[in-house]
Amino acid sequence: xxxxxxTKAVKILTERRLTVERIGSGGLIVASCRGDSGEDxxxxxxPVRDEWRCTCEAxxxxxxxxxxxxxLQHVVTKPKGx
Numbered sequence: 001x002x003x004x005x006x007t008k009a010v011k012i013l014t015e016r017r018l019t020v021e022r023i024g025s026g027g028l029i030v031a032s033c034r035g036d037s038g039e040d041x042x043x044x045x046x047p048v049r050d051e052w053r054c055t056c057e058a059x060x061x062x063x064x065x066x067x068x069x070x071x072l073q074h075v076v077t078k079p080k081g082x
Contacts, residue, residue, distance in 0.1 A: 009070035018071050027079035033068040043068050045078060052078075 003011070012018055017034040024030075027047030032040055035056065043054035052069050053059070059066040065073075 005065075005067045005070055008067040009074060012067060012071040013074060018068070018075070020072070020076060023076065029072070029076055029079075031072050031076075033071065035068075041068055043072055045076075047079060 012033060018031060019033070020029070020031045022028070022030040027045065029045040030042070031044050032042055033054075034040055041054055041056045043052070043056075043059075045052050052065065052073070054066050054068045056066050056068055058064065059069065
């Protein structure tokens with residue numbers, strides 16, 4: 001059975017592959033995530049552009065919310081007023 005993005009995001013969290021590196025007072029969120037093959041992705045929330053970003057191929061190529069961002073959104077929320 002194929003896993004969906006939500007299931008993969010929970011797996012990222014249970015395997016402790018997500019690190020929230022910084023939460024700024026202006027709403028900036030910076031995190032990193034170790035991918036399935038050991039690669040490191042940078043991700044977070046950019047309050048200036050009002051968008052969630054990830055450096056993974058799925059997010060960059062298809063402009064969609066990837067499993068890394070879903071995992072991050074399980075542990076942080078978009079800042080109020082942003």
